[in-house]
Amino acid sequence: MGWGPNKGRHAVPNMTHGEGVYLFDDKGNKYLDWTSQAVCSNLGHDLPEAVIEAAEYQMRLLPYAYGDIGQPEVRTRMNQLMNEILPGDLRAAVYPSSGSEANEAGIMMARRYTGRQKIISWYRSYHGATSNSSAATGDSRRWLNGDSTPGFVKAFNPFPLFFKPGGQNSTEAEMVESSLVMLEEQILNEGPDNIASIMTESVLGAGGCFVFPEGYMQGIRALCDQYGILMHVDEVMMGFGRTGKMFGFQNYDGVVPDIVTCAKGISSSAVPMSMVACSGEVLDFFEDKSIGWGSTYQGHPVAIAVSYENTKYILQNNIVGRVQAIAPLFESCMQRLVEDHPCIKQYRAIGLFGCLDVQDINGKNPKLQHEAAHDAFFEYKKEFIRQGLVGLHRYPHIHCAPPLSITEDELIDGFERLDRALDVLDEALGF
Numbered sequence: 001m002g003w004g005p006n007k008g009r010h011a012v013p014n015m016t017h018g019e020g021v022y023l024f025d026d027k028g029n030k031y032l033d034w035t036s037q038a039v040c041s042n043l044g045h046d047l048p049e050a051v052i053e054a055a056e057y058q059m060r061l062l063p064y065a066y067g068d069i070g071q072p073e074v075r076t077r078m079n080q081l082m083n084e085i086l087p088g089d090l091r092a093a094v095y096p097s098s099g100s101e102a103n104e105a106g107i108m109m110a111r112r113y114t115g116r117q118k119i120i121s122w123y124r125s126y127h128g129a130t131s132n133s134s135a136a137t138g139d140s141r142r143w144l145n146g147d148s149t150p151g152f153v154k155a156f157n158p159f160p161l162f163f164k165p166g167g168q169n170s171t172e173a174e175m176v177e178s179s180l181v182m183l184e185e186q187i188l189n190e191g192p193d194n195i196a197s198i199m200t201e202s203v204l205g206a207g208g209c210f211v212f213p214e215g216y217m218q219g220i221r222a223l224c225d226q227y228g229i230l231m232h233v234d235e236v237m238m239g240f241g242r243t244g245k246m247f248g249f250q251n252y253d254g255v256v257p258d259i260v261t262c263a264k265g266i267s268s269s270a271v272p273m274s275m276v277a278c279s280g281e282v283l284d285f286f287e288d289k290s291i292g293w294g295s296t297y298q299g300h301p302v303a304i305a306v307s308y309e310n311t312k313y314i315l316q317n318n319i320v321g322r323v324q325a326i327a328p329l330f331e332s333c334m335q336r337l338v339e340d341h342p343c344i345k346q347y348r349a350i351g352l353f354g355c356l357d358v359q360d361i362n363g364k365n366p367k368l369q370h371e372a373a374h375d376a377f378f379e380y381k382k383e384f385i386r387q388g389l390v391g392l393h394r395y396p397h398i399h400c401a402p403p404l405s406i407t408e409d410e411l412i413d414g415f416e417r418l419d420r421a422l423d424v425l426d427e428a429l430g431f
């Protein structure tokens with residue numbers, strides 16, 4: 001995947017195998033995976049034995065069954081396990097193969113359940129690459145996909161780019177209040193009876209690790225309740241432990257969505273797999289009605305078997321607790337980079353997910369359209385790889401999201417490598 005015009009300007013290593021948090025290329029070079037690939041290889045690159053055995057066992061037992069014709073036994077176990085870990089009365093509903101598909105299904109469910117069409121989501125969000133999930137997306141990938149799907153409305157959350165809701169000197173509480181007032185105004189202008197769902201990531205992921213301030217998600221929940229709108233939380237990137245909670249929305253006291261979509265961490269991406277969960281009421285509605293969404297590979301037995309063992313591993317090895325324990329070290333390393341590198345303006349982090357904001361010598365986000373900044377990032381990216389790191393880049397943010405299984409020593413080693421790569425970015429940006 002290429003994020004930004006640098007694509008194709010550096011050679012991507014040919015990986016041969018993985019071991020823990022490391023990947024090895026065909027020249028024998030070893031790389032620390034700094035973003036768990038696409039923030040998805042959450043257990044690193046050698047899987048627990050139980051996961052591998054479950055795949056093999058399922059392949060021998062019943063490699064495939066179409067959900068509507070014959071449900072594999074492992075799906076019943078998976079439903080039970082998901083229902084145990086999902087809070088409130090959330091229940092597993094369907095198991096598509098990707099985050100985009102899960103969001104497609106979640107959008108269709110919200111529309112059919114409410115009989116309404118519009119979906120409100122945020123600018124600077126990412127929800128996927130299929131028609132509706134892309135239309136719900138707020139970042140530039142939406143326009144690159146043509147931006148021609150009707151029924152989607154974009155709103156600002158408390159983090160617009162160039163102004164603060166409530167005024168430049170507003171406190172966090174004032175920003176929350178102002179953005180909720182603006183959102184309600186927007187709901188009223190769109191017609192509450194036309195709006196099926198408000199869709200939000202629990203923490204803006206690709207957009208740059210924005211954790212919503214106290215009261216915002218609770219405010220969204222209240223607006224949804226007031227106007228009969230479903231709250232759809234996209235947990236594709238944050239779900240299954242990334243933020244130090246099993247689901248990212250659990251960082252917001254008392255918030256239980258109506259629809260939750262997960263992917264990536266559910267299988268640690270060893271197989272393509274996702275899930276849509278919804279409240280008991282929504283699920284009951286579909287008891288005798290079609291959801292309207294389907295796919296040959298939904299509920300794939302091998303994908304479910306792997307995801308079931310992957311989730312058991314996360315629970316049995318207290319991966320969520322490990323993330324909480326290592327998070328302070330993660331933050332202190334990020335803070336250190338802010339102090340040591342003039343090209344880094346600030347960091348944001350939660351659990352093992354963080355983001356550094358790059359600035360130019362004027363204290364502004366350098367724009368990739370500017371050839372000089374473009375070249376600076378290119379130099380940095382080459383150095384990043386030379387230092388033995390691999391990861392996704394989405395300027396002007398530098399994402400840090402290593403596998404949740406990373407040890408303290410490996411984490412420190414990763415930050416030391418990043419530190420050296422940032423020396424090159426400082427210099428290339430003219431500091």
Ligand code: PLP
Pocket residue numbers: 038098099100101103126127128129201205206234235236237263264
């Ligand atoms: N939603 C979020 C929050 C994501 O981060 C992503 C992918 O990065 C998606 C949806 C799309 O998932 P997929 O790439 O599996 O289709």
